[in-house]
Amino acid sequence: MIDDIDSSILRALKKDSRLSYAEIGRIIKLSPSAVRERILKMEDNGLIKKYSIEIDYPQMGYDLEAFILVKVFHGKLKPFLKTIPTIPEVKKAYRITGNQNIHLKVVLKNQLHLQGLIDQLMPFGDTQTLLILSEVST
Numbered sequence: 001m002i003d004d005i006d007s008s009i010l011r012a013l014k015k016d017s018r019l020s021y022a023e024i025g026r027i028i029k030l031s032p033s034a035v036r037e038r039i040l041k042m043e044d045n046g047l048i049k050k051y052s053i054e055i056d057y058p059q060m061g062y063d064l065e066a067f068i069l070v071k072v073f074h075g076k077l078k079p080f081l082k083t084i085p086t087i088p089e090v091k092k093a094y095r096i097t098g099n100q101n102i103h104l105k106v107v108l109k110n111q112l113h114l115q116g117l118i119d120q121l122m123p124f125g126d127t128q129t130l131l132i133l134s135e136v137s138t
Contacts, residue, residue, distance in 0.1 A: 002047065005030065009038055010048075017051045062107040064114060065132040069100040072125035077101060080124040089117050100128065 002010075008028040012019055021032040021039070028035070042048045057065065072080050080102065084093045092105040102125075108114045114129070121127050 002042075006038055006042060006047075009035060010042075013039075013048070013051075057107045062109055064108040064110060066106050066108065066114060067130040067132065068104040068106055068118070068121065069096075069128040069130070070102040070104065070121060070125045071099060071128075072101040076124045083124070087117070087120070089113075101125070 005028065009024055012024045012027050019027075021035040024030075024039075025032045025035045030038075039048065057063075070080070084090055084102075084104070089106045089108055090104050091107055094103045095101060096103045106114075106117060108117060118127055118129065
């Protein structure tokens with residue numbers, strides 16, 4: 001169980017995982033050594049799983065983001081699950097409940113790139129594509 005201080009540390013790290021212990025300490029009014037101790041404890045018990053980066057895909061030429069829902073054909077789920085990690089456009093993939101089996105978040109250069117990806121996915125199942133217009137801050 002985490003307390004309010006740990007929650008504050010996690011909020012600070014979520015905004016910027018590169019903050020130093022001293023910077024987090026200034027934000028939440030705690031010494032750098034106390035911040036370090038709490039972060040290490042959260043890492044050790046698995047609460048903090050990893051640190052990552054957020055990439056600005058448009059700067060890399062990927063101007064289109066989409067969610068693709070896939071209703072996988074009978075007998076194709078296992079092969080599809082093995083294929084997903086080999087598709088570089090897929091940035092997140094989830095098995096889900098409901099009418100579809102798989103929810104993919106993808107980044108693409110343009111509509112033609114999207115068309116090619118959908119063509120690549122179609123042998124595995126029926127697809128439904130939702131273009132992402134913008135991200136809503138949380």
